[in-house]
Amino acid sequence: MSERQLKYLEAINEALDICLDRDRRTYLIGLGVPDPIGVFGTTKGLQEKHGPRRVFDMPVAENAMTGVALGSSLVGMRPVMTHMRLEFAMSAMDQICNQVAKWHYMFGGRSKVPMTIRMMIGRGWGQGPQHAQSLHAWFAHVPGLKVVMPSSPHDAKGMLISSIEDDNPVVFIEHRWLHTLQGPVPEGYYTVPLGQPRVVTEGGDVTIVSSSYATIDAIKATQLLAGDNIRAEVIDLRTLVPRNDELILESVNKTGRLVVVDQGTLTGGFAGEIMARVTEQAFGALECAPVRVTSPDYPTPTTRGLSNYYYATPLHVVSAVRGMLGLPVDDPFVDVTPADKTHDVPDNTFTGPF
């Protein structure tokens, strides 16, 4: 029996549809949420189905509208707010970090904030300095938030439903390059619990921990490494906070080697957090220094002439692993020519502009 295949964006749409059906208190709000495109298709058709009192557009006022969503949750609603780019949510950092994250704690648990904030991150195709930032580590740094960034359509649906049903504020981060990814997605209602990483591929030579689209890079890297008879174990974080590290520690205890792949920039990034946890708790198991594969500490350049040398690719993961094993390493960057249009898209389905 072949499982039903859906794109990640269809899985998101289905999760939202199911949550709107199941709970009258749930509503969607965000710029462009009910428009004909429907946030890359993720909200398409939902206002038509559920009506204008369940699915809202909004003014371009991210900070106040985050407060509005918070306020509505205090009187019993369960808002799902969507930002087409994480950078737009940065206008709402005051409300997200000062209010949303702390409301439950600072009022001694008297109120709760069941609120989901979807944010898209991007990469390639000229996304540039303000459409390509992977700042999930910022949100992970603020106690009180949950931060979720699944990499598969199956997890996207199940974890978005879990996020919306959670009584806490959840930052749910979707990578644009994942939106068109296909995978098996069960019909109807199901949940994937927050907080539990997933072993994507098993292997005994090296542990690769990743999240969101970096997991796709990690999977591609394992295929390349397999050609050299190197067996990598890929662990997809799925949830950054709160998180159970047991699987990661077990894996490192088995492999003795750790590579962390993260699209965020290096300094203060989440890759460093995973590395710190592992070195604190499994130092004795490590056979060599762990390695981070991240974006470099620069703003993202727009031209593919430069962004080609910016984003880490599966070849970087391969190089990191080969380096650890003492094998020769090539420069993972491949020079780009104007005629070559394959370097800055996930596949030929991504045709821009964002």
Add this chain to the structure above:
Amino acid sequence: MTTETLSRHQLARNEFATPPPDTRVTLHRSMMRIRRIEERIRKLYPEGDMRCPTHFSIGQEAVAAGICENLQRSDYVISAHRSHAHYIGKGGNLRAMFAELYGKVDGCASGKGGSMHLIDLSVNFLGCVPIVGATIPIGVGAAFGSVLQDANAVTAVFFGDAAAETGLFHESLNFAAVQQLPVLFVCENNLYSVNTPLDVRQPANRTIADLGRGHGIVSSQHDGQSIEQVYDVARDTIARMRAGSGPVLLEFMTYRWFEHCGPLSDLHLGYRTQQELDEWMARCPIKAHEELLRASGMLDDHKLARMEAEVAAEIDDAIAFANASPFPPRSELANHLYA
């Protein structure tokens, strides 16, 4: 704020309906109670056991009393850093408030909030926070949420003059106007943000009520020292809002007597003058109203003394409760990170 500016923006109507005697006495008691509670906090604060930044409303009581008297228990109130008067006015539990100021486990926020994070959901006092402007959209959201659930609640959002300088204020008014939400924006314009006067922060030729009008919201400026004026405009406004008028902004000119944060005088800082303070103290909302009630026979020495004794006993009880309450146990540190 000169009397000239004030009169220029006074309500079109100069005559205010006289509240009935019962209501007048209630309003008086409400103002007096807020004053006495804060006076007691002033007295105890220097002991150093209420270890949280505390912003006193002494001098500004009429706004809280006049607005809250017109709200029902099911209506929502949200406030900012100078929030004691609003919490008390809405009927917030006094024992829980004192326990919160003392950081005790029986505080309204289990001691995790303090003076700037009061909450009492039993009377729909949703909370207050010190980030200026931050609770304006949250109050709008409460109104939005109640409309989505077809509730007939009005949400009153209390904020100061500086909040009108934030983007959040404008973004919130815009959305409240777009959705025609039942939000009462209550600006207590006390002329200073910390120690910075209004004239270096906002242009002299427009009021905060003007900003409301700019967003298409019915707005007006009033004398916040007159309990009759506050009560009257609040009564009419809230009645109209219940009938579906949409959002309204009321700006009340008022004045705090003590320092921005803390129980002391701050005249030595030199940012305001003794003369200005004297002028505003001469317009004390409680004193003026007491004289009026005495003159009309609604209050006398005996009734006032009884009122004072009742309030004093209530405060004594709340402080005793707070003192008897323990600090939160260590386990509370990890509690309430998530619901």
